[in-house]
Amino acid sequence: MPQPSAPRKTLGRPPRISREEIIATARRIVDEGGVGRLTMRRLAAEVGSTPMALYHHVRDKEELLVLLLDDYAARTLRRPRLPDHPRERIVVAATAIHEALAACPWIVEVLTADDLLSTSALWFVEQIVDGLVGCGLPLDRAVHGYRAIWYYTAGEIVVRTTAARRRADDDRATYREQVFADLDPSELPRLTQAADRWAPLTAEDTYRDGLQALVDGLLARR
Amino acid sequence: MPQPSAPRKTLGRPPRISREEIIATARRIVDEGGVGRLTMRRLAAEVGSTPMALYHHVRDKEELLVLLLDDYAARTLRRPRLPDHPRERIVVAATAIHEALAACPWIVEVLTADDLLSTSALWFVEQIVDGLVGCGLPLDRAVHGYRAIWYYTAGEIVVRTTAARRRADDDRATYREQVFADLDPSELPRLTQAADRWAPLTAEDTYRDGLQALVDGLLARR
DNA sequence: AAGAGTTTCTGTACATGTAAGAAAAGTTAG
């Protein structure tokens, strides 16, 4: 594992490519042609190197994607002015993260990553935890609350993005319709009742609603 | 796309393998050696066929995994006796799904799938939607509520499983510690305060707590 | 200057998912 920033100045063969260059190029490729265009070989070619040389600056492709997400977050996550009221602060902070992530759909493959994303996102985490504390939760419950919010947020993005990808697929969309058409009304009355409205209902963006409900619920358990 | 069950009885070359056989064998491989052992080549070999022959019974590996999950759900999802009170019913139904899914960690790759999983899970969806309606929500809000619960549930499993996978990795664990050690206490006071407790706190299983909070919040917005 | 040590890069090789097309094994029409 080469250190991201080696302590010594120059020792050994001098590098011809840098992690920054790799990330910048990867970003360009993704911006131009989507994450599907990003292969280690193509990236190496564009950087003017060989595939395996990349592996001295990046552990594997997954880490590259995480770095790409970090980079994206650092560049686009602007700190909004937050309301004074702690509950509102939580909602606004979480929504800001959600919006930023939802705007770049290729992250789904990385999103499954971890609880706290890049360093640039820490401020938002802080705001959420602090907001929960400000509403009267003890610190440990606030951390748990933040995690619940993160689960909800990550889940929403992952599920929604993947669903959108599938909806583009005729066969699978047809399969879903079939499931709803074949419902047994006596055993599944509510689903039958909602069957024809299901598609539009699930297409609605209800992230904020659910978030507020979750926050309310978390605060009510004080 | 070959139909899962062709209308005509016999026409063309008779199949030597069936989708069921494929799924059963895949299940065995996964049970024995984890999902990492499941490759199309190995599966073909164990079935006594060639890799490409599988593709006449299964669209691609992802579909195979979805089918595997369906199969798993159909075999292990037992319907628990649900409480009468609708709110409790929601919590118990969701927890049952969550437990079943959390018990088979390989699904993460599929979980990102869709809102409703296999047919066997529909009953649970019904219970949740019906519980929400029983608590006074109109049907469309109940569907939205169910989706929020599903986002939370899927997110919890995906994030937690991936986090566990990474925790096995020393480098990444160290990196995380580093992030917490380097916090600026003046800018991120809460995180600093929680820094040393973060690892144990996030290791706790708080699914149920968060779920109840979410349900409470959903019901409070009646 | 020669060697040792260190880091980066290159070349080759393998496992994987799967696309494309040919071949095989039936059924049915003539």
Next chain:
DNA sequence: CTAACTTTTCTTACATGTACAGAAACTCTT
């Protein structure tokens, strides 16, 4: 029986991520 047709299977081939082994390009020591 032969030819056409259909469905399944097999063969071959390619793109991809990445392991491994060494070569290359430096600095530091002697």
